[in-house]
Amino acid sequence: xxxxxxSAFTGLAQTLSxxxxxxxxxxxxxxxxxxxxxxxxxxRAAFQIGAVLSxxxxxxxxxxxxxxxxxxxEQRQSVAEPLTLRGSLRDLRIAIIEMPRPMRQLAFPxxxxxxxxxxxxxxxxxxxxxxxxxxxxxxxxxxRQSVLTVGQLGACYNAVxxxxxxxxxxxxxxxxxxxxxxxxLAASGLACQPARxxxxxxxxxxxxxxxxxxxxxxx
Numbered sequence: 001x002x003x004x005x006x007s008a009f010t011g012l013a014q015t016l017s018x019x020x021x022x023x024x025x026x027x028x029x030x031x032x033x034x035x036x037x038x039x040x041x042x043x044r045a046a047f048q049i050g051a052v053l054s055x056x057x058x059x060x061x062x063x064x065x066x067x068x069x070x071x072x073x074e075q076r077q078s079v080a081e082p083l084t085l086r087g088s089l090r091d092l093r094i095a096i097i098e099m100p101r102p103m104r105q106l107a108f109p110x111x112x113x114x115x116x117x118x119x120x121x122x123x124x125x126x127x128x129x130x131x132x133x134x135x136x137x138x139x140x141x142x143x144r145q146s147v148l149t150v151g152q153l154g155a156c157y158n159a160v161x162x163x164x165x166x167x168x169x170x171x172x173x174x175x176x177x178x179x180x181x182x183x184x185l186a187a188s189g190l191a192c193q194p195a196r197x198x199x200x201x202x203x204x205x206x207x208x209x210x211x212x213x214x215x216x217x218x219x
Contacts, residue, residue: 011161018154020046021147031148032141040144113185120192125150157191 021042025031033041070078081087096104129135129146137143164184172180 009162011158011163011165014158015155015162017046017050018151018158020049021151022155025148031144038139040147043147116189116192124153128153 021031021040024042024045029042029045031040031042035041035044125147126136128150129143132149133142133146135142135146168180168184
């Protein structure tokens with residue numbers, strides 16, 4: 001339940017993040033204005049907004065969330081065992097040994113999932129730019145439009161993640177976490193397939209609900 005709640009609000013935050021460039025265009029920013037480094041103005045503005053929000057949340061956490069004090073035994077152990085590479089490796093080994101069995105079972109699947117997610121995040125813009133806008137030139141207006149399109153798709157699937165994380169609670173209680181996990185991963189993999197094959201002619205015939213299914217993986 002706690003993880004699904006975290007996923008819900010992560011999805012909501014990422015929806016707003018993905019929509020930031022589009023919202024900036026809607027309030028008057030020009031998507032084709034770039035700086036001397038070739039970075040669009042809306043991209044730089046979105047990063048600056050994110051930096052301010054990140055700094056504010058960190059400061060808020062430091063100010064408002066008290067740090068749990070170490071017990072006397074932990075303090076003595078910290079002094080007796082200074083931080084070294086050997087000590088860190090030993091702590092890592094102990095953590096792996098004491099790790100709950102389900103977490104060890106998920107180690108390899110999580111490796112595959114994070115590989116897939118980062119492959120998607122790194123290359124989806126290039127895939128959409130080439131398939132939908134027929135360009136590979138990061139300096140032209142069509143490519144910048146593809147960046148906005150990817151942001152809108154990302155907002156869509158993260159909105160799905162926000163809703164799905166809450167909807168998955170009763171499904172998980174009924175079917176179990178393993179079955180729901182498999183279902184979400186399968187839906188996400190299915191959604192990634194059409195991205196590389198979209199063309200301007202067929203784009204209008206692709207159900208946008210299909211492209212929003214990566215949200216199921218994130219939830």
